[in-house]
Amino acid sequence: MKKIAKLVRHHPARTSGHQRQASLISAAASLFATNGFRGTTTKQIALAAGVSEALLFKHFPTKHALYTALLSEKADYSGLQEAVEEAAAKREDKRLFMLLANYRIRKGADPILFRLLLFSALEGHEMSDMFFRQQYRVFHDLLAGYIRQRIDEGAYRPLDPLLAARAFFGVIVHHRLLHDILGFPMHLTHEATVEEYVSLFMNGLIRQ
Amino acid sequence: MKKIAKLVRHHPARTSGHQRQASLISAAASLFATNGFRGTTTKQIALAAGVSEALLFKHFPTKHALYTALLSEKADYSGLQEAVEEAAAKREDKRLFMLLANYRIRKGADPILFRLLLFSALEGHEMSDMFFRQQYRVFHDLLAGYIRQRIDEGAYRPLDPLLAARAFFGVIVHHRLLHDILGFPMHLTHEATVEEYVSLFMNGLIRQ
DNA sequence: TACTTTGGTGAGTGCTTGCTCACCATCCAT
DNA sequence: ATGGATGGTGAGCAAGCACTCACCAAAGTA
Numbered sequence: 303m304k305k306i307a308k309l310v311r312h313h314p315a316r317t318s319g320h321q322r323q324a325s326l327i328s329a330a331a332s333l334f335a336t337n338g339f340r341g342t343t344t345k346q347i348a349l350a351a352g353v354s355e356a357l358l359f360k361h362f363p364t365k366h367a368l369y370t371a372l373l374s375e376k377a378d379y380s381g382l383q384e385a386v387e388e389a390a391a392k393r394e395d396k397r398l399f400m401l402l403a404n405y406r407i408r409k410g411a412d413p414i415l416f417r418l419l420l421f422s423a424l425e426g427h428e429m430s431d432m433f434f435r436q437q438y439r440v441f442h443d444l445l446a447g448y449i450r451q452r453i454d455e456g457a458y459r460p461l462d463p464l465l466a467a468r469a470f471f472g473v474i475v476h477h478r479l480l481h482d483i484l485g486f487p488m489h490l491t492h493e494a495t496v497e498e499y500v501s502l503f504m505n506g507l508i509r510q
Numbered sequence: 511m512k513k514i515a516k517l518v519r520h521h522p523a524r525t526s527g528h529q530r531q532a533s534l535i536s537a538a539a540s541l542f543a544t545n546g547f548r549g550t551t552t553k554q555i556a557l558a559a560g561v562s563e564a565l566l567f568k569h570f571p572t573k574h575a576l577y578t579a580l581l582s583e584k585a586d587y588s589g590l591q592e593a594v595e596e597a598a599a600k601r602e603d604k605r606l607f608m609l610l611a612n613y614r615i616r617k618g619a620d621p622i623l624f625r626l627l628l629f630s631a632l633e634g635h636e637m638s639d640m641f642f643r644q645q646y647r648v649f650h651d652l653l654a655g656y657i658r659q660r661i662d663e664g665a666y667r668p669l670d671p672l673l674a675a676r677a678f679f680g681v682i683v684h685h686r687l688l689h690d691i692l693g694f695p696m697h698l699t700h701e702a703t704v705e706e707y708v709s710l711f712m713n714g715l716i717r718q
Numbered sequence: 719t720a721c722t723t724t725g726g727t728g729a730g731t732g733c734t735t736g737c738t739c740a741c742c743a744t745c746c747a748t
Numbered sequence: 749a750t751g752g753a754t755g756g757t758g759a760g761c762a763a764g765c766a767c768t769c770a771c772c773a774a775a776g777t778a
Contacts, residue, residue, distance in 0.1 A: 316725050316774060338633065340548040344766060354727050359767060395716075421632055423691050424625065425546060434692055449715070459717045464697060465706045466715060472684025473677045480676065483631050484642055489672060498673045506714025507657070507674060508603075509667050524744060524755050552736060562757050567737060 323361050326351045327372050335417040339369055339425050373422060373429040376415055377437050386441070390448045395457075398448070399470065399500040402441065406474045407496050413482040420483070442467055473499050531569050534559045535580050543625040547577055547633055581630060581637040584623055585645050594649070598656045603665070606656065607678065607708040610649065614682045615704050621690040628691070650675055681707050 317325075329350035333342040344365050348355040362368040382405050389398040405411070422430040442464075450463035458466075477495070480486040488495065525533075537558035541550040552573050556563040570576035590613050597606040613619070630638040654675035660666045666674075685703070688694040696703065 319725075322725080336634075338546065338548065340546065341633065343764080345764090353725095355766090356728080356768080357726055360725080363767095365766065417632065420628065424629055424632065425549065426544075430692075457717060458715050459713065461710055461715070462698065462706050465703060466710055468684060468688065469681045469707055469710055472681040472687075474680070475687065476676060476680025476683050479631075479683070484638075490670065495673060498670050499677055502669055502674055502677055502714070503710075504715050505667065506710070507666050507669070507712050509665060510718045527755075530755080551734080553734090561755095563736090564738080564758080565756055568754095568756080571737095573736065 319361070322351075322353065322357070326353070326358060326361060326368065327375060330368055330372050331376070331414055331418065334369065334372065334421065335414040338421045339365075339427065369422075369427065370429050373418065373427070373433060376418065377433060379437055379440070383440065383444070386444060390444075393452075393457075395452070396500060396504065399503065400496060402445065402470070403474050403496045403499055404492075407477060407492055411478070413478075416478050416482050442471065445470065470503050473503065527569070530559075530561065530565070531579075534561070534566060534569060534576065535583060538576055538580050539584070539622055539626065542577065542580065542629065543622040546629045547573075547635065577630075577635065578637050581626065581635070581641060584626065585641060587645055587648065591648065591652070594652060598652075601660075601665075603660070604708060604712065607711065608704060610653065610678070611682050611704045611707055612700075615685060615700055619686070621686075624686050624690050650679065653678065678711050681711065 326347065330342070330347045333346055333350060344358055345355050347368070348358045351358070358368070362371065382401065385401055386398060389401060419430070419433060422433065446463045446467040449458060449461075449466050452458045453460055453463065477499070481488060490498065534555065538550070538555045541554055541558060552566055553563050555576070556566045559566070566576070570579065590609065594606060594609055597609060627638070627641060630641065650672075654671045657666060657669075657674050658671040661668055661671065685707070689696060698706065
């Protein structure tokens with residue numbers, strides 16, 4: 303009798319340390335993304351992950367450490383970089399821009415990451431700098447470099463390459479800002495939107 | 511003797527209600543802008559305004575009410591709208607774009623407002639919607655309407671007007687994001703930057 | 719079987735938060 | 749002068765916060 307009661311009572315079959323850590327991080331991700339670092343309590347995270355608050359602190363010494371772990375895990379742009387570099391090598395201008403734009407605007411693009419990034423930038427988390435300077439700026443410099451090259455080759459007008467690259471990312475980032483953060487509805491399909499942005503960037507507004 | 515002592519002791523000459531309210535709002539503005547709503551305490555605000563916390567709550571029933579008062583006071587785009595409409599009526603395309611871009615990028619542009627807006631958008635404050643839908647969207651629709659008109663007149667290529675307007679604002683907003691929030695240095699002067707962005711937007715990247 | 723390690727918790731701790739309340743001080747009108 | 753309105757405060761409250769601690773339970777291991 304005693305034994306059975308014992309077995310039945312708490313019996314969710316202990317989870318491994320790594321799994322727990324992962325589930326805590328994923329629970330934290332969506333909470334931090336929606337409410338920010340300061341707007342999220344460790345109690346909420348523990349609850350969302352289905353464990354006690356005490357266990358959270360067994361895995362991460364502080365709330366801050368959990369946040370840092372989360373941010374460094376989320377940063378992953380591999381795959382895109384190679385595709386972009388290939389398109390650049392082949393001078394496939396339009397494909398290059400489409401790749402970059404599509405990566406962020408495409409249907410499955412993770413709005414959580416975008417919100418996390420913005421929050422961390424605004425709240426001034428130290429990981430934010432790392433995030434932007436390492437990951438984001440890779441594409442920044444990559445694109446600026448490519449534009450510079452194409453200007454030298456005479457294919458593009460002699461604009462400032464860095465500003466041109468920033469302008470392009472601006473269009474994309476702003477789109478996500480309106481769509482993911484402010485909740486503006488899409489008014490064309492994802493594909494058509496990307497196409498339109500790229501066309502505008504490459505050819506300008508004025509009828510030539 | 512007695513009289514003098516009385517006069518000298520607490521003597522900062524009582525401030526009027528309106529002045530106090532204004533100084534509280536201005537103190538709150540910079541604190542909310544740097545730390546967000548949740549990251550700012552009423553104690554900090556009171557301290558920055560040089561009064562007791564209790565007085566703050568005499569002027570604003572809740573922290574939230576102060577935030578709302580602040581946001582609705584900060585929203586003021588008058589002046590620009592008329593100038594833009596005038597340029598539009600005269601079909602001074604470049605001047606119109608320069609006006610819009612300059613308004614946000616110019617040297618004195620208030621970074622506090624931009625941060626406040628972003629924070630309120632991320633934190634999901636109800637004023638945020640009002641802010642964006644009323645103020646921000648005015649220019650959105652204004653510009654989109656103008657672009658549509660110019661397309662009809664055959665001056666612009668037949669692009670989607672709304673997306674084109676968004677793209678333009680995207681460039682500007684992104685510039686401020688990099689500069690005001692992430693702390694990226696300006697690499698050209700304000701004037702040259704604006705000029706470059708407008709030129710890119712109007713003429714495109716590709717040498718025609 | 720016994721023992722160490724690891725997963726897991728309830729019940730706190732001290733501190734900070736938004737907010738209140740009783741009270742004082744100064745102005746202005748009568 | 750005097751009384752009501754208005755500007756202003758110190759002390760404190762209940763709730764919530766990040767974080768801790770003593771302790772239990774289930775595995776692996778000898």
